[in-house]
Every structure is written in C-alpha cells, then in structure tokens.
Amino acid sequence: MNPTAMGGGPARVLVVDDLEASRFIASSWLRRSGHTVVEATTAAEALTALETESFDLVLLDVHLPDMSGYDVTERIKADPRTSSIPVVMLSATYIEPEDKVTGLLRGADAYLTEPVDPGELLANVEAALRYHRARALAEHLAARLTRLTTATFAINAAMTFDALAEAAAIGAADVLDADATAALVSPSGVVCLATANARQANRPRPDIGEVERWMSLLNPGVGVTVVEEVPWARVTAALARTKPRRSPICIAVAPESVTSDGDRNLLRQLAQATALAAEGLHTFAEEHSLALTLQRSLLPRTLPHEPELPMTARYVPASSNAEIGGDFYDVIELDGRMLIAIGDVCGHSIEAATIMAEVRHTLRAYAVEGHRPAEILRRVDTLLERFHPTGGLTTMCLLLVDLEAGTMAVANAGHVPPLVIDDRGARYAEVKGPLLGVGLDRPEATELPLPRGTTVLLATDGLVERRGIDLDEGMEKLRAAVSHTDDMDELADRLLAELGQGKQDDIALLLLRRRA
Known part of the structure; x- marks a missing residue:
C-alpha cells in the first residue's frame, strides 16, 4: 500500500470486469469519489497489472472469461507482494449465499451482488480501504520499531x-x-x-x-x-x-x-x-586511562643501566578490560648481582593490584636482606597464605643473575618458565614449582649458565594464553616466534604485535641479554 493510501484519501483501484457497461459504471462512481481507476477486462490483464503497478484495492467481477474471480482472489492473497491489497468481489451471476461464503472464504474482503447501489459500493470500498490502511500503518510502524530496536542494539554494541x-x-x-x-x-x-x-x-x-x-x-x-x-x-x-x-x-x-x-x-x-x-x-x-596510569605507577619507572646486561620491558593491559590487573616485573641491583622478577596476581581488580604492590615491595625487602631466590618465594608464599588466603594466588619467576660467574639461579612458582635464546635456538628452562599462596613445599633454585650473547625472555601468561588453545601450544608459538639475532626492542614489539593482540589478560614482558 502506498503512503498516500496509508494515510487516507484517494486510492488507486483496479477494476476488473469483462462487461464494458458494468466496468464503466463502477469506474465512474469511483472516479467521482476521487479515486484513480485502472481497468482490466480479463484475469490475465489484472494479474499483469498487479505485478507491474501499485494498487490499494481491487474491485473484481466473479465471472471472467479466462479465470474465476475466486481463483484470481486466491492468487492475489497468496502472493506476498499483493497479499495485503483488499479485494471487493462483485457479481450479477453468483448471488446465492453460498457464493458469497465461497468468495469470502477464498480471500475476498467484501462481496456485493448486482445490481448494487452506488452508495453501498462506495461504502464497502471505503470500509475495506480503512481497515487495510490501519493494518498497513500498524505494520509499517511495527517494522520501523523493529528496525529501531535493531539499530539501537548495534549502536550499544x-x-x-x-x-x-x-x-x-x-x-x-x-x-x-x-x-x-x-x-x-x-x-x-x-x-x-x-x-x-x-x-x-x-x-x-x-x-x-x-x-x-x-x-x-x-x-x-x-x-x-x-x-x-x-x-x-x-x-x-x-x-x-x-x-x-x-x-x-x-x-x-x-x-x-x-x-x-x-x-x-x-x-x-x-x-x-x-x-x-x-x-x-x-x-x-577515561576509566581505562586511569587504570593504566595507576597500573604503570606500580611498575618500575626505569630499568637499571648495566652495560653488560642490557634489558627492555613492556606492559600491555588487556584490550577489553578497564580494570587494573596483577601483572608485574621488577629488577633489583644487589652488590654485583641482579635479581629479576616477573609475576602475576590472579584476577583483574583493585584487590589484585593492591596485592601485586604488596608482593613487589615484600620481594624487594627480602631481596635486600640477602635471601636466596627460593627462600624469597617461600616467605612471599607464607605472607600470601596468611594475609590473603582467598585472593592472593600468585605466579612468579625469579632470576638471580651473576655476571662475574656467568650464571643465573632460577626459582619458579607456577609461572611460564624463562625462554633462553642463543645461537642454538630457543628453549624453555626446565624449572618448576607450585604457585604462591598455597603453602606447598618448593624446590631450591636451579643454577643455569648464562654465556655471553644469550638472551632470556620472561613473560606473563597473557602472551601465551588464548581462549580455546592449550597453554603448551601457546608456549610453542612464542618459542617459534623468537630470533637470536633480533634487536631486543624490535623483538618485544614484534612479539606483542604477533601474539598479544586482542588478549583478555594483561601482558608483562621482560628481555635481557648478556653482552657478547
């Protein structure tokens, strides 16, 4: 139905009748009432007109030379393009009550018998138009509201x-x-x-x-x-x-x-x-910027400058999370040695960040007191188990680097192990231990050689974990992605670009290399 008819007023009417006199009379009455009339003499002409033009109502004779008006009505109502057009049937031959019943059951909106009074014809036409205009308007508004709902959903998403x-x-x-x-x-x-x-x-x-x-x-x-x-x-x-x-x-x-x-x-x-x-x-x-600023304030502002052990670090917050997390790294200078730490307090919340800051300060205190890496982990484990029994689960990996001896003592607490890269390739150090906050026994640190030119990569699990992918598979992707010859800053940026996009967890990454 066209917009003019939807809003009321004159309509486009298709008058179908093979008798010229009947067609002329009905068309004249309709035109005098302001309607636009198109005439057809056969069912074929009517169906063709309905396919090519837009009409608001069909006035249809039951007795046509090529097809029954009943069949034409069924065709009109069965076609989604024309099903909403009202059909007023008119007949001088089929005038019995059962004929009217047949016409109405097969889709007619009104059924008149001739001779018909012009007032009755026009009243039936107007009644059919009024009902279908109201229906079309309701359907139009409902469709618009549906599209508005869909658009609003997409906007909010x-x-x-x-x-x-x-x-x-x-x-x-x-x-x-x-x-x-x-x-x-x-x-x-x-x-x-x-x-x-x-x-x-x-x-x-x-x-x-x-x-x-x-x-x-x-x-x-x-x-x-x-x-x-x-x-x-x-x-x-x-x-x-x-x-x-x-x-x-x-x-x-x-x-x-x-x-x-x-x-x-x-x-x-x-x-x-x-x-x-x-x-x-x-x-x-704004919240993401604030959270990121707070998170970065809890991390080292700069890394120590040691010509024999250059290093670089990165921190990237989760891409879809405005909260702060518990990922951290730290580097502590200790009388000719260097203690390097990376860890992750489980969760994304103010509580996780608070525990992270507490763990980091505790780590520094125990390191300055001169405790061995494994002992530091034991003491942090005791602190977490006592003061944060429900939300303090933490992973951490410690490297105590001795440049003079050319070694590194590695103690691991449920963290991704260090990735060692040299001219023989890349491999994970075989160091294990339970995470912190559970009170389990833990092994002593493993002492590993650190030859000149060796690069060590420490990372939190945000770099290797991905939903639906096994952790071992993620670790293997990281191992395969590193190169011994890469500049460390370029390597860090490339790893984040290749493996760190769209992650649901924060990423902390630290690279160090013993100068060749």
Missing part, C-alpha cells in the same frame, strides 16, 4: 568510536529509509565520520574537515536538538549531548525522509541512543 559512528549511520539509513551521515568526536579530539546509503545512491561523503569545523562551533544544550540545515549538506540533523562539556554527536538524513512527527521522533531516539553509547565509550576510555 559498538566497542569503538569509529564502529559507533558506522552503526549510527547504518541504523538511521535503515530506520528512516534515507541516506544518512553520523559524526562524533573521540576522546582524542578526532571526528569519526560514517555514511550509509539507503537506496544505493552513492552520494558523496561529506568533507571531514568541513564537518569537523562545524562541530567544533556547536554548543547545543544537553539533550537532543533537531536542526533543519547544516553548512556541509542539505540535510535534517539531530544533535545530542549528555553533558555540557561533552562534544555532541550528529546524525543527519535527507530532509525528505523526515516529514512527520513520527519521523522526527525516530531521528531523535537514534541520536539519543548514540549519545548515550558515546558517553559509555568516553567513560570506559
């Missing part, structure tokens, strides 16, 4: 500002059946711009510089404001913001798609949903 702009543009194009543009400002001040074409019109994308200049001058109030024109295109735009100092978002559509209060309300709802989703992303970005 967007994880980045670029994805949010794209979801908003696609949603507006779908809901309002119009070419749409969405623009918003990311926390870094960059304008994210997306367009969507509803009719494959391929309209040119607005100049992002012009949009950026316009948005920088905007200062609408909190809420949603609809403007009828913007300097960069002929559009109707909805501006929405959630806080006075927050940059507004903009959704713009072709003005011909916003012709009613309902259209305008849909545009406002889309803009409001986008602004709320943008606020959520802004809050997440």
Whole structure:
C-alpha cells in the first residue's frame, strides 16, 4: 500500500470486469469519489497489472472469461507482494449465499451482488480501504520499531568510536529509509565520520574537515536538538549531548525522509541512543586511562643501566578490560648481582593490584636482606597464605643473575618458565614449582649458565594464553616466534604485535641479554 493510501484519501483501484457497461459504471462512481481507476477486462490483464503497478484495492467481477474471480482472489492473497491489497468481489451471476461464503472464504474482503447501489459500493470500498490502511500503518510502524530496536542494539554494541559512528549511520539509513551521515568526536579530539546509503545512491561523503569545523562551533544544550540545515549538506540533523562539556554527536538524513512527527521522533531516539553509547565509550576510555596510569605507577619507572646486561620491558593491559590487573616485573641491583622478577596476581581488580604492590615491595625487602631466590618465594608464599588466603594466588619467576660467574639461579612458582635464546635456538628452562599462596613445599633454585650473547625472555601468561588453545601450544608459538639475532626492542614489539593482540589478560614482558 502506498503512503498516500496509508494515510487516507484517494486510492488507486483496479477494476476488473469483462462487461464494458458494468466496468464503466463502477469506474465512474469511483472516479467521482476521487479515486484513480485502472481497468482490466480479463484475469490475465489484472494479474499483469498487479505485478507491474501499485494498487490499494481491487474491485473484481466473479465471472471472467479466462479465470474465476475466486481463483484470481486466491492468487492475489497468496502472493506476498499483493497479499495485503483488499479485494471487493462483485457479481450479477453468483448471488446465492453460498457464493458469497465461497468468495469470502477464498480471500475476498467484501462481496456485493448486482445490481448494487452506488452508495453501498462506495461504502464497502471505503470500509475495506480503512481497515487495510490501519493494518498497513500498524505494520509499517511495527517494522520501523523493529528496525529501531535493531539499530539501537548495534549502536550499544559498538566497542569503538569509529564502529559507533558506522552503526549510527547504518541504523538511521535503515530506520528512516534515507541516506544518512553520523559524526562524533573521540576522546582524542578526532571526528569519526560514517555514511550509509539507503537506496544505493552513492552520494558523496561529506568533507571531514568541513564537518569537523562545524562541530567544533556547536554548543547545543544537553539533550537532543533537531536542526533543519547544516553548512556541509542539505540535510535534517539531530544533535545530542549528555553533558555540557561533552562534544555532541550528529546524525543527519535527507530532509525528505523526515516529514512527520513520527519521523522526527525516530531521528531523535537514534541520536539519543548514540549519545548515550558515546558517553559509555568516553567513560570506559577515561576509566581505562586511569587504570593504566595507576597500573604503570606500580611498575618500575626505569630499568637499571648495566652495560653488560642490557634489558627492555613492556606492559600491555588487556584490550577489553578497564580494570587494573596483577601483572608485574621488577629488577633489583644487589652488590654485583641482579635479581629479576616477573609475576602475576590472579584476577583483574583493585584487590589484585593492591596485592601485586604488596608482593613487589615484600620481594624487594627480602631481596635486600640477602635471601636466596627460593627462600624469597617461600616467605612471599607464607605472607600470601596468611594475609590473603582467598585472593592472593600468585605466579612468579625469579632470576638471580651473576655476571662475574656467568650464571643465573632460577626459582619458579607456577609461572611460564624463562625462554633462553642463543645461537642454538630457543628453549624453555626446565624449572618448576607450585604457585604462591598455597603453602606447598618448593624446590631450591636451579643454577643455569648464562654465556655471553644469550638472551632470556620472561613473560606473563597473557602472551601465551588464548581462549580455546592449550597453554603448551601457546608456549610453542612464542618459542617459534623468537630470533637470536633480533634487536631486543624490535623483538618485544614484534612479539606483542604477533601474539598479544586482542588478549583478555594483561601482558608483562621482560628481555635481557648478556653482552657478547
């Protein structure tokens, strides 16, 4: 049903009758009432017209030369393209009650017998149109609300500002059946711009510089404001913001798609949903930045400068988590030796970060007192078991490097073992031990040679673990990815790029190399 008929007023009516006189009379009555009439003399002509043109009602004679009007009605109602068109059947031959029953059961919306009063004919036509207009309008609104729900879901599911702009543009194009543009400002001040074409019109994308200049001058109030024109295109735009100092978002559509209060309300709802989703992303970005700043403040600001033992470290927070975690590393200088630690307190929370800071400070205290690596682990284990019996499970690996002797004593507590890389390849040191916080016996440190030119990689499990993949497989991927000849900074960056993307856990990584 076309929009005019949906809203009331004159309709397009197909009159099907093989008798010219009957067809002329019915058509004349309809035309005098303001309707547009198309005439057909056979069922074949009628079905062809219905395939190629749009009609709001069919006035159909039951007795046609090539097909029964009953069969034509069934064909109309069986086709999804025409099933909603009301059919008023008219007959001077089939006038018995059972004929009317047959017509109505086979899909007719009304059944009249001739001779028929013009008032009765027009009243039945108007009644059929009124019912189907109301039904079509209800279906149209329901479909729009369904598309609005789908668009809102996609908007709220967007994880980045670029994805949010794209979801908003696609949603507006779908809901309002119009070419749409969405623009918003990311926390870094960059304008994210997306367009969507509803009719494959391929309209040119607005100049992002012009949009950026316009948005920088905007200062609408909190809420949603609809403007009828913007300097960069002929559009109707909805501006929405959630806080006075927050940059507004903009959704713009072709003005011909916003012709009613309902259209305008849909545009406002889309803009409001986008602004709320943008606020959520802004809050997440702010919390993530704060968490990352706090996490980094708990890690060493710099690494000791030892010409004979250069080293580099990296810390990368989980990509989808705004909370702080318990991953850490530390390097402690001890009278000609170097104690290097890497560890991970289980969980992502303020509690995990607090325990991590406590473990790190305790580790430093015991190291300064001169305890052996295995003894340090025993004492940290006792502390965690006593003061954090439910949330203090921690893995840690300690390396006590003696450059003069060319050795490293390795004590491991449930952590990924050190990866040793030299001209013979890469291999994991065979050092094991239970994690901390469970009170189990643990072995003494294993003393390993550290020849000149040897590189040692320490990492938390965030680098090797991936959902659905065995830990051993992840460790083997890491082993295969390292190279003895790589510059350590380049190696660290490459490993994070190849193995650290999209991880659900933090990653701490430390590389050291005894100078050749």
